[in-house]
Amino acid sequence: MELQKVDGRKARGEKKRRAIVEATLRVIERDGVAGVTHRSVAREAGVPTTAPTYYFATLDDLLIATLLWSAEELCDDMLKIVASGGCAREIARSLAKAVNENRSRTLAEYELYLLAGRRPELRPAARRWLDRAVEVARPADPVAFRAFLAAIDGLLMQGLIADVAPNEDELEPIVSFLIRGCDDLTAAPREQ
Amino acid sequence: MELQKVDGRKARGEKKRRAIVEATLRVIERDGVAGVTHRSVAREAGVPTTAPTYYFATLDDLLIATLLWSAEELCDDMLKIVASGGCAREIARSLAKAVNENRSRTLAEYELYLLAGRRPELRPAARRWLDRAVEVARPADPVAFRAFLAAIDGLLMQGLIADVAPNEDELEPIVSFLIRGCDDLTAAPREQ
DNA sequence: CAACTACCTGAACAAGTGTTCCACAAGTTT
DNA sequence: AAACTTGTGGAACACTTGTTCAGGTAGTTG
Numbered sequence: 001m002e003l004q005k006v007d008g009r010k011a012r013g014e015k016k017r018r019a020i021v022e023a024t025l026r027v028i029e030r031d032g033v034a035g036v037t038h039r040s041v042a043r044e045a046g047v048p049t050t051a052p053t054y055y056f057a058t059l060d061d062l063l064i065a066t067l068l069w070s071a072e073e074l075c076d077d078m079l080k081i082v083a084s085g086g087c088a089r090e091i092a093r094s095l096a097k098a099v100n101e102n103r104s105r106t107l108a109e110y111e112l113y114l115l116a117g118r119r120p121e122l123r124p125a126a127r128r129w130l131d132r133a134v135e136v137a138r139p140a141d142p143v144a145f146r147a148f149l150a151a152i153d154g155l156l157m158q159g160l161i162a163d164v165a166p167n168e169d170e171l172e173p174i175v176s177f178l179i180r181g182c183d184d185l186t187a188a189p190r191e192q
Numbered sequence: 193m194e195l196q197k198v199d200g201r202k203a204r205g206e207k208k209r210r211a212i213v214e215a216t217l218r219v220i221e222r223d224g225v226a227g228v229t230h231r232s233v234a235r236e237a238g239v240p241t242t243a244p245t246y247y248f249a250t251l252d253d254l255l256i257a258t259l260l261w262s263a264e265e266l267c268d269d270m271l272k273i274v275a276s277g278g279c280a281r282e283i284a285r286s287l288a289k290a291v292n293e294n295r296s297r298t299l300a301e302y303e304l305y306l307l308a309g310r311r312p313e314l315r316p317a318a319r320r321w322l323d324r325a326v327e328v329a330r331p332a333d334p335v336a337f338r339a340f341l342a343a344i345d346g347l348l349m350q351g352l353i354a355d356v357a358p359n360e361d362e363l364e365p366i367v368s369f370l371i372r373g374c375d376d377l378t379a380a381p382r383e384q
Numbered sequence: 385c386a387a388c389t390a391c392c393t394g395a396a397c398a399a400g401t402g403t404t405c406c407a408c409a410a411g412t413t414t
Numbered sequence: 415a416a417a418c419t420t421g422t423g424g425a426a427c428a429c430t431t432g433t434t435c436a437g438g439t440a441g442t443t444g
Contacts, residue, residue, distance in 0.1 A: 009411050009420050031443090032310060034226055048423045053403060107309050114306055114402065117299050117352040118224060126353045143365045150346030150366070156347050160309040161318045173335045174342070201391055201441050208392095230432065240393050245433060 017055045020045050024052075024066040029104040033111050036063060064122065067112045069123035074109045077102075078129035083136055083153060088179060092172035095152070099159035099166065105154060148178045204223045209247045212237050216244075216258040221296040225303050228255060256314065259304045263317035269294075270321035273344060275328055280371060284364035287344070291351030291358065298348055340370045 007095055023045030027036050038052045038059060045051070056062035081094040098106045116126035139145035155174065159165050215237030219228050230244045230251060237243070248254035273286040289296045308318035322341055331337035347366065351357050 007412070012411095013421060032306075037400085039400080050403085050423055051421095054422075059402065087276045093424075107306070110306055110309070111348055113353060114299070114302055115225075117302070120355075123353050123355060127350075130350065143369050147343055147369050150350060151339055151343040153346030153349050154342030154344065155346075157305055157349070158319075158322065158342060161305060161315050163312075163315060176340045177335050177339050201389090204440095205391065229430080231430080242393055242433085246392065251432065 011016040013055075016047065016051065020047065020052055020062070021069055023065050024062060025070050025108065028066065028070075028111060029108045032107075033063065033115060038062075041078075064113075064119075064173070067115060067122055068125050068135055070108065070112060071118070071122075071128060073105075074112065074126075075132060077105075079108070079132055079136065083131045088172055088176040089168070091175045091179070092168040095155055095159070095171050095175070096166065096168040098156055099162075103160070103165065107160060110157060110160070144178075151178050205247075208239065208243065212239065212244055212254070213245055213258050213261055216254060217262050217300065220258070220262075220303060221300045224299075225255065225307060228258075230254075256305075256311075259307060259314055260317050262300065262304060263314075263320060266304065267295075267319075267321040267324055269297075269301070270344070271324055271328065274325045274341070280364055281360070283367045283371070284360040287347055287351070287363050288358065290348055290358040291354075295352070295357065299352060302349060302352070336341070336370075343370050354370040 005030065020041060024036060024041050027040055027044050031040075036059070038047035039049055041052050041062070042049045052059075052062055056065060077098065081091055081098070112122065113126050133144065133149060134142075137145060151174070155166075212233060215231050216228060219232055219236050223232075228251070231241055233244050234241045244254055248257060257273070268340075269290065273283055273290070304314065305318050308314035325341060326334075326337065329337060343366075347358075347363065
């Protein structure tokens, strides 16, 4: 009991810290990275103006913390897409969901990508889902798999700038084309 | 002579206007959309602080004008990639150039994409190269072609967040995989 | 030449920014 | 209990932002 006893103050603080990060992500989803200010985040999180400054030395630190955290969600989302049993229908469904129901989240995730392009420290986080995808899929044909991963990014981005986002029926044939040849994406290690 | 005589004042104004747009694009390439302010643009263009406001009612108008204009360059660049004679080597070379020599320009172009995601008025411009690509290529297999176009976006984006951007040798096999089946992308109807 | 017009800009303003500071509240330890 | 640590938040500061505006300047016209 005494062992895992933690300072109640720190516990509450840590909770608030996470609340601030989550509020920041909501702001990014709504208004983009440009809309992130100490005050807008504080308002969104329902904390005083100075709270974000207290928990994060600088606005940049808050942004980076938020994006690193959101990168894990990106990773999960993407892996869910990739590992949809290698079935084109499932993959197409996930992609369609990303550009429709989860549009703002997807948009936020690509803001992360872009920011990573300018800030090397964010790159490992932004790239993580790509590395993990290769790990879990163990593709028989690495080249085909890289093409597949690239196309996922492209389909999502292009889906975000379409007048009406594509649905799963439109996406399915394209996905089919991409995964033909890597019949079962997760198959490789068996015979080798 | 008298016919095409234009007010010298207006001519100078139009020139300055274009200089401001070009300066804005340079700022975007260097610091991203976030770095665009009346003052930063004015400094870059070597004009007084109020000049951008004079020529563009609002900062947003300036940003939109710049992005619409840059979208034409994006279109040209992308078409150059797509229409590299349908040869994988050429396409790979163009892609490698985009993420190396022209890295900052490519980054700026994806800022346009992302902004278009949030501002419907920018979407037609951002999408233009996709439509034009289909026009000029007249692909025999539209599905394969869409997959190819998506993969271009993905390869570029992923190239931008890599620790070391890929070179043409790494890209070539992936491109080859993508255009297999659409042997000659520009082949379909040869009836001129 | 002067009159006119259209373009241009320096100074200024209100609003919003990141951040600091300090008094104080809440929790923990001695 | 007192002494300490940690969390909290209102006021304030220096600074940057977008935008306005009145006066000035260059180009055109009579």
